[in-house]
Amino acid sequence: MVKILGIDGSPRPYGNTRKALLLALEGAKREGADVEVLELYKLRVEPCLGCVSDDIKACRYPCPIDDDMKHVYEKVLKSDGIIVATPIYWYNVSGPVKNFIDRLTVFENMIFIDGRSWVEGKVAGFIAVGNDTGAIAVIQNLMSVFNSMGFAIPPWSLAYYTLQGDILEDEKAVLDSVNVGRAVALLAEVLKGCARPPKVWYRADKEYRSFSRLVARKIKEQVEKFLG
Amino acid sequence: MVKILGIDGSPRPYGNTRKALLLALEGAKREGADVEVLELYKLRVEPCLGCVSDDIKACRYPCPIDDDMKHVYEKVLKSDGIIVATPIYWYNVSGPVKNFIDRLTVFENMIFIDGRSWVEGKVAGFIAVGNDTGAIAVIQNLMSVFNSMGFAIPPWSLAYYTLQGDILEDEKAVLDSVNVGRAVALLAEVLKGCARPPKVWYRADKEYRSFSRLVARKIKEQVEKFLG
Amino acid sequence: MVKILGIDGSPRPYGNTRKALLLALEGAKREGADVEVLELYKLRVEPCLGCVSDDIKACRYPCPIDDDMKHVYEKVLKSDGIIVATPIYWYNVSGPVKNFIDRLTVFENMIFIDGRSWVEGKVAGFIAVGNDTGAIAVIQNLMSVFNSMGFAIPPWSLAYYTLQGDILEDEKAVLDSVNVGRAVALLAEVLKGCARPPKVWYRADKEYRSFSRLVARKIKEQVEKFLG
């Protein structure tokens, strides 16, 4: 079984970013993954101090900053895949997502300490949600960053929604989001050596559309319950 | 006289980002500007709460978050131009720069309150410094963001340095940085109606090269004094 | 009087890209500009040969490639401002827009021949149109490119439309497009020294909205006539 970690970079636990992330995680669960959500806005994650600029070997795990990244680090290490869901703030990730990314440098920079990035071979997926343009500007940054840390990226590992409505009502965005979770989970399994590659990555067949709609409805109810 | 605000988004007051910013501000001073540096890493600037997602009119100046942005807001409002200098962290700005940008939304979003962005017509310049690639990825994001808030961008309003050495030893990077300050100050004057447009924007003539070298030496001494 | 050149990078003379460009040019005309459209898909513009990689001084105006850029070069030189309108193809400009940009290197590279970019101080505006996301990814590339060649960028110098309908029916996109033309024309006048800076850049007042609607209707009729 693979573990997929969902990173929620939005301040709204009832917003489209969270909904998209939950859709993806349901897609991952359907492939047998164990999933978990981390809400960055509920954690204290200080900005990176860029120690690496003074001394290439100064940046290493564990990071000297004493904050909630401690637990995040452990969860990232234990995960086989990670799905980053961010709101689009000024054609870019939110501040907490930026801090989260910068603080992951301690894993990547282990290259200079013990010869390998501690996140090499993990799998990544990306979700960007906003009210305006900017989705690809955000996602392309995330792709290049996580790939440069050593993450693999499965086919169609991106989903976005940039309209004003409820993402759960948008069939295409729902299907894309669920498929991100599916793809991340499947590639994580393949790279762990515990499954053969799928014949089809992106599923849009009748059965899967019906599953996606079901999942969207379930999340809608959860959010309504949450909002009281 | 125009006021140019320099935003330092690096944690190292003795690093290349700060040096590049100081170079730019010297370029601005030479054109008669009044300059000031704000060190984001010394301020408490919380992440944007994205109120605008719930209600387009909820995001307005003053921002409800009670932190050091209060003073930053005042300084931005009083400035005619702003130069953002950021270290390149994962092909992107640092976390504090991201928070600073997101929190500026209160000014831009005044469009929906009183019909205009409170930063419209101000001028912006951009500096990105790192040890690896990513300078243009950062700068192009900054350009599109500040232009979308209403800032004007003068010719050659960008400088970067992505090598391992001291930016002050790199003649091209020094000249580019000084010229960013020059261009921002000049356009700010023109747009305030207190000067005619210059015949030449980017100066690389003998006199200006000599001025740039002088300025680089001065900053080198300042930094050395700072480092003790 | 200033001359504003509109570059149409789309193969469809009746499509949203062209419509957006025409909107912008009407915005420019209203400020007294002389305007002209260049349709890249009707011209033969060969790819840049990258001579500069072999010898920094080998790239200079006139470009050795003998094709329709000859006329384009002359028009760019005579213009005071340029508005680039591109369809969004794979989160990027179209191929002909790419060739057009790369071939402009001969002007910028004159820095190494006679000390200055031949396009320094001209003004640029940007329009990106597609059926999906990617607008800002395209526009941010264009901004950083034209600014690096020496173009100035006025406030709000960008417009985009990424929905499936007719841009002329979208009030916000129409207003943004018209304002791009307005801003480019106004800054070109200011930088030529023949006008004072405007008090307001982006106009969304009643009179201007009414003008924008009028212009949209006029373009709609033109396109319908063209389509027969």
Place this chain on the structure above:
Amino acid sequence: MVKILGIDGSPRPYGNTRKALLLALEGAKREGADVEVLELYKLRVEPCLGCVSDDIKACRYPCPIDDDMKHVYEKVLKSDGIIVATPIYWYNVSGPVKNFIDRLTVFENMIFIDGRSWVEGKVAGFIAVGNDTGAIAVIQNLMSVFNSMGFAIPPWSLAYYTLQGDILEDEKAVLDSVNVGRAVALLAEVLKGCARPPKVWYRADKEYRSFSRLVARKIKEQVEKFLG
């Protein structure tokens, strides 16, 4: 055995872009791949006509444009992985690379014809080479594009070189390039079901460094022979 197709988007068959691509292909060969280079500048590849804007089903394989893409299409279809090597022209790919990408839409758009992208599950790697900044701006665009077409991206699937010298003399850039080929070949094998995932993706051990140096020397000799 897997087939890896190398796309050379540079006009210089002796330049750093080509050298980097050859390095990558040697890395792929070492893992048992069959490799081939396509030189875009030697082919006639017309710009995409954007048929999809008029009718979503109008864009399908075979593309109605009659040019050298015919052969390229066949080679892409037969390949298991593709490595795109582009010079950095204005923080972006070269014109021929842009046309190549846009013309691949016929494969991706088969989603709307027969339910799946014809390139889904293939693997992609990216190389960007220039004299200035812009590498990540280019690579992040390529990543998001190929991933959106259905390509998978292995860990560390990017290499770049943006200095003035010979890439073959730069140990880091050589190692990165060779590893791109290695990673693309390995993931292609895994996704084809004919190999288990490697324990290590990026190799920087002594044996591999020695292999990389050997390969660099071999390519140096080839290029010198070519240049006569």
